[in-house]
Amino acid sequence: MKTKIKNVFKIAVLMLLIINISCEGEGTLSNENEIISFSLTAGDFTKDFETNNDVIEGVVPYTIDGSNISLRITISEKATIAPDPSAITTIDGIANFVxxxxxxxxxxxxxxIQRELSPENTIVSFEVKTSLFETNADIDNETGTINQRVLPGTVLTDIETTIEVSNGATITPDPKTIFDYSSPVAFTVTAENGETKEYLVTLALMDEEYMIQCDITNAFKWFGGDDRPTDPDFPEAFGDRNVGTGQTIRLLKDLNPTSFGAHFQGAFEYATTRTPYEGDFELKLNIRRSDGTIFASKNTLVSGPFMGGWIDFDLSSINLLLERNTDYYFTWYLVDGEALEITASSTANLDETEDESHNGGGFAGQARERDNANLEDWNTWFEHEWHFSFRLEGKQ
Structure with a gap:
C-alpha cells in the first residue's frame, strides 16, 4: 500500500514540474535581434545588400538620386529597429542602426553605402548677360568649344555669365570672377572622380550682313479695316473690324535684326467705293515668342498717299537678338484700322519654298471693339496656311 502511495506522489511531483517548466517556457522573451534583409530603392533602381559581421556596405551608381532613397529592412520577429528606416531618405555617410x-x-x-563618384564633367548651360541682351550660348561638348556671336555694341570686357556644370562637378576659374571676353577664355570642369575637361569660350560681335526677302506672290488677304455694313448672314466677315497679318520666322543663325518689312498689293482704300485713301496711317509690328507673348514692338508712320509695296519697320534701336532654330511670330496690323475703315491686301505664297526661313506658317488676326478685343491680344489670332511676304535685314 505504501509503495502505491509513493508512486502516486512521484507522478504528482513530476506533473507539477512539467507544468512549471511549461509555464516558464511561455514567459520567455525572444532575444532575436538580426537584420534579415536590407534593400535600397531610388526611382527605378533597387539593390539588395548582404550583412557581414554586423556591417552592411556597398556602392550604388552615380546616376541615382542619392537624396531621394527609401530603405526596406526586414528584422527578427518581435524585434524593433532604430532609427525608423522610413525616415531615411538620403545616402549621407555612415549610418548606424540598432x-x-x-x-x-x-x-x-x-x-x-556609397554613391559612385560621377565621371561627368560637362558644361550643361552657358548664359550670357549684358546690358543689351541675354542669351544661352551654343555648347559643343565634343570639341569643348563655346562660340557665341553677340550684338553689335556689346562691351566684351563687361560680360556676366551664368554657367551650369554636371552634378557634382566644379569649374575653374570661377565664372563669377570673369568679365573680360575680349579674347577667348579657358575653363576647366572637374568631375567628382577627378576627371577633367577643358572648354574654350569665344565671344565675337555680330558683323556679317544678312538679308532675306520672301516675295513670291500668288495670293492676297484682307488687311486693315472694313467699311462694309454688317451682313447678318456673315457677321464675322463684314462690318466694323480690324484684320492683321502674321508670319512665322525661323533662322539658321542668331540674328540682330535691323529692319523688317511687310508687303501690300496696291493702295489702302474704302472697300464699298474702291476710293483710295490718300492720308497718313500707322502700322504696328509685334514680335512674339512661340507662346504668343510679345517681347518687342515697333510702330512705323506711313505718309500718304501709299500706292502699295513694302512698308518697313526700323528695328535698329531695340537691340534684338533672335536665336537660331527658334520660332518667332511677327504680327502686324493697321493702328486704328477699325475706325479708319480702310483696307489693303497682304501678299502671300500658297506654296512652301526652299527657303527654310519662310516655310513656317502664317497667321491672321481679327478684332472688334464691340467685343472689347484688339490685335494686341494673342487670342484674336489664329494660324493661317499661307506664307505671307516679308523681308528681314540684320547682322549675324
Whole structure:
C-alpha cells in the first residue's frame, strides 16, 4: 500500500514540474535581434545588400538620386529597429542602426553605402548677360568649344555669365570672377572622380550682313479695316473690324535684326467705293515668342498717299537678338484700322519654298471693339496656311 502511495506522489511531483517548466517556457522573451534583409530603392533602381559581421556596405551608381532613397529592412520577429528606416531618405555617410530584441538585447549594425563618384564633367548651360541682351550660348561638348556671336555694341570686357556644370562637378576659374571676353577664355570642369575637361569660350560681335526677302506672290488677304455694313448672314466677315497679318520666322543663325518689312498689293482704300485713301496711317509690328507673348514692338508712320509695296519697320534701336532654330511670330496690323475703315491686301505664297526661313506658317488676326478685343491680344489670332511676304535685314 505504501509503495502505491509513493508512486502516486512521484507522478504528482513530476506533473507539477512539467507544468512549471511549461509555464516558464511561455514567459520567455525572444532575444532575436538580426537584420534579415536590407534593400535600397531610388526611382527605378533597387539593390539588395548582404550583412557581414554586423556591417552592411556597398556602392550604388552615380546616376541615382542619392537624396531621394527609401530603405526596406526586414528584422527578427518581435524585434524593433532604430532609427525608423522610413525616415531615411538620403545616402549621407555612415549610418548606424540598432536592432532591439524582445528581451531588450541590442545589436548594432553599421551601414556604409556609397554613391559612385560621377565621371561627368560637362558644361550643361552657358548664359550670357549684358546690358543689351541675354542669351544661352551654343555648347559643343565634343570639341569643348563655346562660340557665341553677340550684338553689335556689346562691351566684351563687361560680360556676366551664368554657367551650369554636371552634378557634382566644379569649374575653374570661377565664372563669377570673369568679365573680360575680349579674347577667348579657358575653363576647366572637374568631375567628382577627378576627371577633367577643358572648354574654350569665344565671344565675337555680330558683323556679317544678312538679308532675306520672301516675295513670291500668288495670293492676297484682307488687311486693315472694313467699311462694309454688317451682313447678318456673315457677321464675322463684314462690318466694323480690324484684320492683321502674321508670319512665322525661323533662322539658321542668331540674328540682330535691323529692319523688317511687310508687303501690300496696291493702295489702302474704302472697300464699298474702291476710293483710295490718300492720308497718313500707322502700322504696328509685334514680335512674339512661340507662346504668343510679345517681347518687342515697333510702330512705323506711313505718309500718304501709299500706292502699295513694302512698308518697313526700323528695328535698329531695340537691340534684338533672335536665336537660331527658334520660332518667332511677327504680327502686324493697321493702328486704328477699325475706325479708319480702310483696307489693303497682304501678299502671300500658297506654296512652301526652299527657303527654310519662310516655310513656317502664317497667321491672321481679327478684332472688334464691340467685343472689347484688339490685335494686341494673342487670342484674336489664329494660324493661317499661307506664307505671307516679308523681308528681314540684320547682322549675324
Amino acid at each position: 536592432v532591439i530584441a524582445e528581451d531588450g538585447t541590442k545589436r548594432e549594425y553599421v551601414v556604409d
